Amino acid sequence: MTQTQGSESVRDRLLGAILSEAAFDGWNGASLAAAARECGLSDGDVRLALPRGVLDLVARWSQRCDREAEAEIGAADLKSMKIRERVTFAVLARLETIGSDDEAARKARARLLLPDAGTLGAELIWATSDMIWRALGDSSTDVNFYTKRMTLSAVYGSSLAAWLGDQSADKAEAKAFLDRRIENVMQFEKFKAQTRKLTANLPDPAEIFGKLRYGFDRRT
CATH class of the missing domain: 1.10.10 (Arc Repressor Mutant, subunit A)
Known part of the structure; x- marks a missing residue:
């Protein structure tokens, strides 16, 4: 060994x-x-x-939960789900790995807010979001790679807070909160798609600014 x-x-x-x-x-x-x-x-x-003391154990726990959720997502019939259903399923799969350790998770979240934890909390949430997108088959490499993970990090981070704050057995309020957040994201994605269609034939701003900087061709 x-x-x-x-x-x-x-x-x-x-x-x-x-x-x-x-x-x-x-x-x-x-x-x-x-x-x-x-x-x-x-x-x-x-x-x-x-x-790093206990911070290394908090990170280890998060990584272990990520692996467990990734296995569950990988075993699911994702093809039968719409994209919204896939993302919701994946986020829930990750939240449910906390199991009966809600109180330890609440204390871990509080620990990550202390100054000596630095950016560890944000790094762990990003890693979870990256795992979810990879498990769902995301293969983007352009700016979408980052925007997807930034958006899901915000959804997961707020949903984790709601999950840990909901002390009911079925987590109904936390699940409803997650549904609302996913709906917000889907509406935003729909808005972006519509905007791209509306602006598809408009001049490229980069080209315009380039001409302003270097001068327009007087022959045009």
Whole structure:
């Protein structure tokens, strides 16, 4: 086993042990120490596997949930769904990987808002959005690659907050919130498509500005 594989194994063991601790005490040094004791790991083992401490475990959990959701999306009959249904299904699949660990997830979200977490929260949401689009078969490489992920990051981030705030068993309010957000996105995409059609025959702004900068051809 390589050092990297060993560190990953330690992270997975610690993650399994810390979820129940974090639900009560939050993602902090105390809950990490308790998880390490449960796993029989030394401080050195923990520091080697987790250079950023509990933040590495939060990231590991998000990545694990991404993999679980990706497998579920990949096993679904996506061809029978419309694009809106596919995106909704995929986002729900990811949210449902949280399972019964809602409180640990709420505490993780709060932890990511602290200054020392930097941009990690945004990076994890972007990674989740990227996973969803790839799992849905998106192959875009142009500007659409980024706009799709930016839009879905906003949808997923707000839907995650609604999911964690909805303490009902069926998450009905959170699901309704997600439906509204997806509807907003679909309306925006429809508006963009209509705008492209209306402006298809208009002059290219880049060409106009280029002429303004370098001068119009007087022969025209």
